[in-house]
Amino acid sequence: MRKLLLLTAVFLLVQLGKTFAQDRQVTGKVTSSEDGSPLPGVSIAVKGTSKGTTTSADGTYKISVNAKDILTFSFVGFDTxxxxxxxxxxINVVLSTNTSQLQEVVVTALGVQRQKESLGYAATTVKGSEINQAKAVSVTSALQGKVSGLQINIVNNGINPSSRVILRGNRSLLGNNEALVVIDGSVSTSDALNYLNPNDIDxxxxxxxxxxxxxxxxxxxxGALIITTKKGSAGAPKISVSNTTYIEEISFMPKFQERFGGGTESFSRVYIPFENQxxxxxxxxxxxNLGMPLEDGSYQKTPYSYKSNAKLNSFDKGVTTQSSVSLSVGDKASSFYISAQQNDSKGVVPGDNKQQTALRMNASHEYSKFKGAFNIGYTTNNIDFTTSDFYNTVLNTPGQVPLDQYRDWRNFKNADGSLNYANPNNYFNAYFYSPFFNKDVNRRKEFNSTLSGNVELTYKATKWLSFLGRVGITKKDxxxxxxxxxFKYSAYAKSVADFSxxxxxxxxxxxxxxxxxxxITSDFFLTADKKFGKFSATFIAGINNKENTQKFVSTQANSLVIPGLYNVSNRVGEAGASESDAKTRLVGVYGDLTVGYKNFVYLHLSGRNDWSSLLGKDNRSFFYPGGDVSVVLTEAVPALKELSFLSFAKVRGSLTKVGGINVGPYALQTSFGTGSFPYGSLAGFSVGNTLPDPNLTPEFTNSFEVGGEFGFLNNRVNLELAYYTQKTTGQTVSISTSQATGYSNALINAGSVQNTGFELDLKTTPIKLANGFSWDFNVNFSQVDNKVLELYQGINELNLSNYYGLTSDASLGQVFATVGEQYPTIKVVAYKRDPDGRVIVNSETGYxxxxxxxxxxxxxxxxxxxxLTTTLKYKGFGLNAVAEYRGGNYIYHGLASTVWFTGVAEATAAYGRERFVFPNxxxxxxDGTFTPNTTVTVKDGGLGAWDSNLRRYGENFVTSAAFWKLREVALTYNVPARILASTKFIKSASVGxxxxxxxxxxxxxNLYTDPEFANTTSNAVGLNSNAQTPPTRTYGFTVNLGF
Amino acid sequence: MKRKIYSILAASALLLASCTGSYLDINDNPNAAVSATPELVLSNALNVTAGRLTHNQIGNFFGGYWAPSGSYSGFVEERQFDYGATYGTGVWSSCYDNLQDYQYIIDKAEAQSWKAVSGIAKVMKAYNYQILVDAYNNVPFSDALKGTTAIRPKYDDAQTVYNELIKILDAASTDLKVPISGANPSPGAQDIVYKGDLTKWRQFANTLRLRIIMRQTNVSGKDLKSEVAKVVAEGAGFLGAGGTVNSTPGYLKTAGKQNPFWETYVQQASGADAGSKQAYVCSAFFITTLQTDLKDPRLARLAAKNNAGIYVGVPLGDGNDDNLFPKRSWFGPAIIKSFDQPMVLMTAAESFFLQAEAAQRGYTTGDAKALYEAGITEAFTAAGLTATDASTYYNTATKNVSWAASTDKIEAIITQKWVAMFSLTGFEAWCEFRRTGFPKVPVATKAIQQKNPARLFYPTSEISTNSDNVSAQNVTSQFDNKIFWAK
Incomplete structure (x- = not known):
């Protein structure tokens, strides 16, 4: 390396000698302040002249100047x-990244890059550095709280979480509402956000x-999330290595009562040693005594007192180690990027673990008018987790039980010959398994892999016309x-009458x-890009083809013979087996035209026609157009530019219609079930319960949006506003019908939902000092009004939670789409009330x-x-934080009903288990009138009230779902280059x-749990359950090195 | 260049239009059938009707047979009669779901004049609709089972539905009289009740018709006598000795394929206890009635001793730890037999007791006493005892046992029918209790009102999908809004 520099110097000297004195050569290199990487394509202009140049692939430049010249270095996304x-x-220049997003280039549909100012719709770009600032394990969690309009719910905090990603609320009643995910131009699946290596995100x-x-x-x-993965950048090879270790711990447990132990009698408080209530x-x-008499005649003994940390200590501290390495290299014609990441996680539920490995290879090469590229990612997961309801049994164990002592249950006796109380034969609880036993004997192991990538070939026919063909695949196994x-209980345990x-x-x-x-998806499109005087035009036309194929096969043995052998052959009774296949195809043709006048008015029109295999022949073709306009006011009205406080102003508006198909394959005909048949050689069939309209059509979303983007004080303050309204009509709805129709559901086009929302993104840099200290503070705010306008022929509601199998008609809390109400809406089993809203109680029982x-x-x-996101920077130090608030909504706590049932909930001790007058x-x-009740107390202040009676009202278990969360905090220190210089090979280093x-x-x-934890990724959000794992917080240490 | 591009685009558009047709024709279901012949649907429909537990379970509670054991808390519906529209919703959904299958069979079979198959389906249609009326009173009938053409079916008056059921059974009988032939094939083994024996189906149809007629003894202005005469005139008679209507598809010791009663209340296929094994036991009323009032030898067959070796039931409404499952009497060996015991659609004993009541009321010329005693004999043999045991029993001068010692013959008939139907057809026992007040099942001690339940509420699903029609029924009380035939 030294040698090369020396050579350059010699070369420069030679060059210098040749120039005139007043017109000499200046050379230098332009690098990024972010990571010190060279910046190619930076434009360098001599102020007041037409002279200029750009940096080459390695960031270097040379330009002839004289001493009085002033050079301006400008580059998209960086401060000039x-x-x-x-x-x-x-002159070596370090450009710092521009806090203003207004001038940035945005990757829009089909991977087409456009200046943000020309866009007539809302688009927000989150950079790779922002995604990785707190070293989130998944892209999903990394995006939380950072973008207005984008709502991400992590559905379960277990070892293998799933997520729900929606933009601007819910549109479809029973169809998919999740944002489309596109990786490097190819449509992928929403779970990509969970399997992509966040370090690979550009x-x-x-x-x-x-x-x-x-x-x-x-x-x-x-809406869509357009993900661009990192490509090799020109210049010297860059190797990054990073390692992060996180600790995960339970952050919230329901509030427990700490006064009463095991017992289940009505009207009296009797200690029952083997009781689970x-x-x-x-x-x-x-x-x-704790539990039943044991085989040796003894009893387990415990002080009858509340064991404070027994529940919390039944969980582990989770540990995740994430190691990543990547290599990026390129030259003028080629780019090359490879990466690997390994995550090893141990969950908070003892024994749960997961290993994730993610590999990526991205490369491209240009040859003459052709450019070929491929982007391929491969992720594997090895997951081993319990299928038991560990959280539930831990929560509900009576307080006097030293639960955390029962982790090791396998041996009947301890080493010293005493009985092991953790062993199921000796376990205290007559009605429920020990959570530790249950989690160990009920497990699921899964290996899954996702291969996702594409290959593309571009042919640049002329300066203004190019063709692109791209084939993408996503394959998941x-x-x-x-x-x-x-497990077989001992003969003694079976003989204990109480030991059910x-x-x-x-x-x-x-x-x-x-x-x-x-x-498999394939695209072929042309891009024409031409200027006609003051007009510029970009035209895209193409064809798109998608084919999805799914197959599921399972076998099941329901009763094993030889212990420890888990194969379908090792069974008694019939084997279970099932299979299902699905294949769908879609062909689309599209056109997209953007016309710009000067650099301040942009008109964009698009249209697409789809043909889908999912619909009947007469309905499978549908067309949908859209258009938008953007006007850059500061360019259009020169006077605005003169205002010292205003640096940029733009207004925009759009009107679009999009067709969507929310019908599964083979849904146009009623299918027959087989009930519990066959019985041997006897077959049986049953008419299905869903009656589909064979002439289903797509559902259409019409949207209207206006917005503005403004920069103030030299773009130190940027404001983006958006207002939108979307109406999705003719939805494909599996509407519940009166069962007296013979069907429980009819699949029809019906119903409309309207979303109206307002979004605000404010980005500010309140402080930016010459000494390098800077403070960025950003706010994003979203408000959405999600209303069901109509359903079908006087049917006013749709039971979503029943539809998704989460509840039954008898459930205490259910989720609906109801005409005139917000979507979705929680409804609960309620108290019978008088016209003034007071609860009517029985004059004898008080219930x-x-x-x-x-x-x-x-x-x-x-x-x-x-x-709220904020960044503080000073010299090598950086502090990033993201906080998020959500509110205005409710959650039904399914787990509350079980903690009331068992009586561990704090609420059940509100009256000290004494008889009380039901409030108000x-x-x-x-004669039908009502008298306030001040004297009639409930018959029993214990089990009778809390379990047998009050537990039956879902309204007791609903709370506000509001929360504030400190999503991310990251404190990083970049080791100064001069210290690294001594190592000779480390180019950059940071710890955090x-x-x-x-x-x-x-x-x-809210005494129960984190309301973000709904128990579903379906549309029936609003319920949680005790089959989940509790909310956690994580903290860790990270080291990043660049070579 | 431009022209070339346009022509390429035009060509590809044409190509697209021509080839998308077959390319997109891939929406034929590879996973499930989209049509089936009527006899293939018949086997499953019968299996569902016979295997339905919900209505019988409710009947077992409200008819005084069962009580929840103290091993489980909750059960306020059964212990306190405190329930709303979420209770027993399965009765509604299962009956209509099942009726849709029978309607499909009737429609398909009639289209090809398969009289045997359509006749059987009509009998079962009446069987299901009677359950609906007996649980809910007015229900959709004329507008029902029509899919989206009547998406909010109107409710028909319960009496009208009952009248229609008689007509359906009459039509069934006509169908069933057509002899089996090539053009009128027998359902054979797909008929999991009678294997295609149409005479037996006519007897079942007649007995069911008698049940429907006799249910209306409290309804004024009915000429039940002539209705009964028409049934007698049908000619095939009623279910006779040993004629209990059993259904079995050939239950297997596999999860989901065992006898549903066994699988739900006794044992899973894997050998583990059934989910509801310890939940339900005999009520104190049932035990006391048999042990003390009737001094009934069937007690040992119908109930089991507790862990202290005695028969003791749970007082209706109680749920504390004194009543833990091991401390109370579970069901006996005549009820709990094996994973492949048949499910019972109607007992032969019921047939005799219906006939006895019809004779006693003067609707027929039969010998009420003989029919009553035949009913007892039938119940004894079904419980695994002998005809001799039966005659010893009904010749003991105990009220509601011996004909002579019973002052109120109707009470004796209904009480004996109640014992005969224990656990297996509990819904019918609850119906007859609501009609006659016999036996005198006490109100649960902790009931929210000192009354016994008279009905179920229309289910929540119906409230949300057919609300106007439901609210027009104006049902507000489970105690006071009675079925039209109730006492």
């Missing part, structure tokens, strides 16, 4: 710098509305086995499954009773979201502390 040449002959452009994404076809009606007497700290270990669980030996099962999802219809509580999707209650008089969800603030009434 001006330098007076003076006597310098070598940037993510969030196209918030259907208008922006329509060209991707009907899947884009929900906590309606016993108050703690006394005396030594009591899931191979898994869910097992239950065999011991009557149930575990016979073991093995459920083996294989799921393959194969998607309320159940109202005949469900009570509407309110929306489950947040009405407001506020994201009335008694109905014989990172944290996620460190603080969660909830309203006081």
């Amino acid at each position: 710098q001006t330098i007076t040449v003076g006597t310098q002959s070598k 940037d993510v452009t969030v196209l918030k509305g259907a208008n922006a994404a329509a060209i991707y076809g009907s899947d884009a009606s929900n 906590s309606y016993g007497p108050a703690y006394t700290n005396e030594s009591v 899931y191979n898994g086995k869910a097992i239950q270990e065999k 669980e011991a009557q149930n030996d575990l016979n073991g099962f093995a459920f083996d499954y294989n799921y393959t999802d194969y998607r 309320p009773s159940v109202a005949t219809s469900l009570k509407t509580i309110g929306q489950s999707n947040p009405k407001y979201r506020l994201g 209650s009335v008694i109905q008089n014989a 502390l990172v944290g996620r969800n460190l603080i969660t603030l909830l309203p006081k009434e």
Whole structure:
């Protein structure tokens, strides 16, 4: 390397000698302040002249100047710098990234890059550095709170979380509402956000509305996330190595009562040593028996007192180690990027673990008029987790039980010959398994892999015309086995009359499954780009073809013979087996035209026609157009430019229609089930319960959007505003019908949903000092109004949670789409009330009773979201933080009902388990009037009230779903280059502390759990359950090195 | 260049239009059938009707047979009769779902004049509709089972539906009289009840018709006598000795393929306890009635001793730990047999008791006493005892046992029918209790009102999908809004 520099110097000297004195050569190199990488293509202009040049692939430049010249260095996405040449002959420039997003280039549909100012719709780009600032394990969590209009819910905090990503609320009642994910120009699947290595992300452009994404076809009606992965950059090879270790710990547990132990009697408080409910007497700290008499005649003993940390300590601290390495290299014609990442995770549920490996290879090469490229990612996951409801049993164990002592259950006796109380034969609980036993014997192991990538070839026919062909594939394979270990209780345990669980030996099962999802998409399009005087035009036309193929096969043995052998052959009884296949195709043709006048008015029109295999012949073809306009006011009205405080102003508007198909394959005909048939050689069939309209048509989303983008104070303050309204009509709805029709559902076109919303993105740099100290502070705010306008022929509601199998008609909390209400809406089983809203209680028992219809509580999707991000920088130090607020919505806590059932919930001890007058209650008089109740107490203040009666009202378990979360905090230190110079090979180094969800603030009434944890990725958001894992926070340490 | 591009585009558009046709014709279901012949649907439909537990479970509680054990908390619906529209919704959904299959069979079979198959389906249609009326009173009938053409079916008056059921059974009988031939094939093994024996189907149809007629004894202005005469005139008679209507598809010891009663209340195929194994036991009323009032030898067959070796039930409404499952009497060996015991659609004993009541009321010329005693004998043999045991029993001078010692013959008939139907056809027992008040099942001690339940509420699904029609029924009380035939 030294040699090369020396050579350059000699070369320069020679050059210098040749120039005139007043017109000499200046050379130098332009690098990025972010990572020190060379910046190619930076334009360098001599102020006041037409002279100029650009930097080459390695960031170097040379230009002839004289001493008085002033050079301006400008590059998209970076602050422009001006330098007076003076006597310098070598000017190296470090450009710092521009906090203003307004001038940036945005990757829009089909990978076409456009100046942001020309866009007539909302698009926000999140850079790779912002995604990785707190070293999030997945792209999903990295995007939370950073973009207005984008709502990401992590559905479960377990070892293998899933997520729900929606833009601008929900449009479709029962169809897909999740944003489309596009990777390097090819349509992928939404779970890509969970399997992509975040370090591979160059940037993510969030196209918030259907208008922006329509060209991707009907899947884009929900907006799109356009992900661009890193490509090798020109210049010397760059190797990055990083390692992050995180600790994960439970951040929130429901509030427990700490006064009463095991018992289940009504009207009295009797300690029952083997009881799983906590309606016993108050703690006394005396030594009591725990459990049933044991085989050796002894009893387990414990002080009758609350064991404070027994529940929390039943969980582990999770540990995740993430190691990444990447190599990036390129030259004028080629780019090359490879990376590998390994994540090893140990979950908070003891024994759960996951290993993820992600590989990526991106490369391109230009030859003459051709350019070929490929981008391929491959991710594998090895997951081993329990299928038992560990959280549920931990939560519900009576407080006097030293639960965390029962981790090691396998041996019947301890080493010292005493009985092991953790062993199921000796376990205290007569009705429920030990959570530790249960989690070990019920497990699922899965290996899954995703190969996702594309190959593209560009032919640049002329300066203004090029053709691109691209074929992308996504192939996912899931191979898994869910097992239950065999376990036989001892003859003694079975003989104990009270030991009801011991009557149930575990016979073991093995459920083996294989799921393959194969998607191939191909695009062929032309791009014409030409200027005609003051007009510029870009025209794109193309054809798109998608084919999705899925296959699922499973086998099942329900009762095993030989312990430990989990194969379908090792069974008694019939084997279970199932299979299903699906194949769908879609062909689309599209055109897209952008016309610009000067550099301030841009008109964009697009149209697409799709043909889908999912619909009947007469309905499978559908067309949808869109258009938008952008006017850069500061360019159009020169006077505005003169205003010192205003640096940029733009207004925009768009109108679009997008067709979407929310019908599964083979849904146009009623299919027959086989019930529990066949029985041997006897067959049986049953008419299905869904009656489809064979003439289903696509559902259409019409959207209208206006917005503005403004830069103030030399772009130190940037403001983006957007207002939109979207109406999705003629939805494909599996509407519940009266079962008396013979069907429970009809699949028809019906219903419309309207979304109206407002979004604000404010980016500011309040402080930027010459000493390098800077403070950025950004705010994003979203408000969405999601209303169901109509359903079908007087049918006013659609039970979403039943549709998705989350609840039944008898469930205490259910989720609906109801005409005139926000979508989705939570409804609950309620108290019977008098006209003044007071609860009517029975004049003898003092108990309320159940109202005949469900009570509407309110929306489950947040009405407001506020994201705050801030960055402080000083010399090598950086502090990033992201906080998010969501509110205006409700959650039904499914887990609350079980903690009331067992009596561990704090609420169940509100009256000290004494009889009480139900607050604000009335008694109905014989004449139908109501008298306030001040005297009639509930018959039983313990089990009778809390479990048998009050637990039946869903309204007790609904709370506000508002929260504040400190999503990310990252403190990093970049080791100065001069220190690294001594190592001779390390080019950059940084260390950091990172944290996620460190603080969660909830309203006081929410005693149960983090409301973000709905139990579904479906549209029926608003319920949680105890089958999940509790919310956690993570914190860790990261080291990054560049070579 | 430009022209070339346009022509390429035009050509590809043409190509597209021509080839997308077959390229997109891939939407034929490879996973499930989209049509089936009527006899293939018949086997499953019968299996579903016979295997339906919900209505019988509710009947077992409200008819005084069962009580929840103290091993489970909750059960406020059964212990306190405190329930709303979310309780027992399966009765509604399962009956209509099942009826849709029978309607499909009738439509398909009639289209090809398969009289045997359509006749059987008509009998079962009446069977299901009667359950609906007996649980809900007015229900959709004339507008029902029409898919989206009547998406919010109107409700028909319960009496009208009952009248229609008689007509359906009459039509069934006509169909069933057509002899089997090439043009009228027998359903054969697909008929999992009678294997295509049409005479037996006519007897079942007649007995069902008698049940429907006799249910209306409290309804004024009915000429039940002539209705019964028409049934007698049909000619095939009623279910006779040993004629209990059993259904079995050939239950297997496989999850989901065992006898549903066994699988739900007794044992899973894997050998583990069934999910509801310890939940339900005999009520104290049932035990006391048999042990003390009737001194009934069937007690040992119908109930089991507790862990202290005695028969003891749970007082209706109680749920504390005194009543833990091991401490109370579960069901006996005549109820709990094996994973492949048949499910019962109607007992032969019921047939005799219906005839006895018809004779007693003067609707027929039969010998009420003989029919009553034949009913007891039938119940004894079904419980695994002998005809001799039966005659010893009904010759003991105990009220509601011996004909002579029973002052109220109707009470005796209904009480004996109640014992005969224990656990297996509990819904019918609850119906007859609501019609006659026999036996005198006490109101649960903790009931929210000191009354016994009279009905179920229309289910929540119906409230949300057919709300106007539901609210027009104006049902507000499970105690006071009675079925039209109730006492």
